[in-house]
Amino acid sequence: MLRITLLSGEELASLPLTELSDVKALKQRLHQQHGLPPRFRQRLLHDGNPLDDDFQLDTEMDLQAVIAALNATSEKESSELCEAAASGRVAQAEALLQLPMDPDARDEEGCTPLMRASKSGHADIAEMLLEAGAEKDSCDRGGFTALIYAALRGHAQVVQLLLLAGAQKDVGDHRGSTALMQAAYNGRASAVGLLLQAGADVGVRDSQGDTALMDAARGGHAAIVRQLLEAGADKDACNKEGSTALTMQCKPEIQRLLEGWSTAHAPRELTFDELQTQFQRYKDGLISDEYVLQTWGDATLELMQAQLMALMAETG
Numbered sequence: 643m644l645r646i647t648l649l650s651g652e653e654l655a656s657l658p659l660t661e662l663s664d665v666k667a668l669k670q671r672l673h674q675q676h677g678l679p680p681r682f683r684q685r686l687l688h689d690g691n692p693l694d695d696d697f698q699l700d701t702e703m704d705l706q707a708v709i710a711a712l713n714a715t716s717e718k719e720s721s722e723l724c725e726a727a728a729s730g731r732v733a734q735a736e737a738l739l740q741l742p743m744d745p746d747a748r749d750e751e752g753c754t755p756l757m758r759a760s761k762s763g764h765a766d767i768a769e770m771l772l773e774a775g776a777e778k779d780s781c782d783r784g785g786f787t788a789l790i791y792a793a794l795r796g797h798a799q800v801v802q803l804l805l806l807a808g809a810q811k812d813v814g815d816h817r818g819s820t821a822l823m824q825a826a827y828n829g830r831a832s833a834v835g836l837l838l839q840a841g842a843d844v845g846v847r848d849s850q851g852d853t854a855l856m857d858a859a860r861g862g863h864a865a866i867v868r869q870l871l872e873a874g875a876d877k878d879a880c881n882k883e884g885s886t887a888l889t890m891q892c893k894p895e896i897q898r899l900l901e902g903w904s905t906a907h908a909p910r911e912l913t914f915d916e917l918q919t920q921f922q923r924y925k926d927g928l929i930s931d932e933y934v935l936q937t938w939g940d941a942t943l944e945l946m947q948a949q950l951m952a953l954m955a956e957t958g
Contacts, residue, residue, distance in 0.1 A: 785815035851881035
């Protein structure tokens with residue numbers, strides 16, 4: 643058996659050797675099941691001497707657990723951890739966290755190590771930082787979170803890791819653009835799929851009223867347009883300029899897909915404000931009778947035609 647006590651002499655745990663391999667595994671268990679901080683802040687002593695994480699636990703012994711306070715982090719050390727995370731230098735990141743260093747120490751650009759690892763696609767370092775207690779939903783000066791960075795770069799493994807860790811799916815940057823929107827615009831189909839499976843909201847809008855579907859259409863990504871439509875995205879949603887995904891400049895294949903989706907699915911009713919916006923576009927010749935019919939149904943087309951005739955009669 644391994645008997646672990648605190649410096650006060652209070653017994654923390656007694657564990658069979660068969661359930662553990664090395665000191666690292668023991669520290670992880672003490673964190674998960676016995677309330678100790680992450681392993682980077684634990685020191686396990688045997689006869690007053692600290693044991694390395696790779697020390698094999700194959701002999702019965704008594705150990706003392708000591709909790710190390712986070713070191714005051716200099717600007718240089720903060721930058722070093724962020725650079726190690728961005729460059730994928732696992733051993734250096736591990737050594738810095740073992741000081742122990744604050745896993746959320748920011749560099750001069752306001753980014754955390756987790757943001758840097760996520761942006762560069764280093765899932766192993768991102769996992770290490772999460773184990774060290776890194777904040778999942780911190781944002782940089784532009785409002786970008788680790789999940790947004792991973793999604794826009796298409797690092798599916800990191801996206802999945804962050805989602806499993808409980809990162810907020812629908813938080814947006816300073817323009818309101820979410821991870822799903824960024825992935826959709828940049829053509830990251832795998833990231834889009836993971837976000838949709840995790841329940842990301844396809845109806846969220848950014849500060850301009852754009853949705854992920856509009857971003858995918860604008861970016862020219864037909865496969866992602868289909869993904870979003872199948873997930874329930876509203877193809878008829880209008881942004882603040884009155885544009886829908888179909889009326890934006892998009893590739894012919896996307897236009898055909900959206901038009902076909904219009905035919906295959908029941909049209910929704912426009913709100914009063916949306917109706918006025920779309921009527922203005924109809925009056926100006928920007929959308930056709932066929933488009934109005936396929937998108938919003940015959941009742942809306944009849945209403946617009948009647949409104950147009952009344953307007954023409956008034957103006958002589």
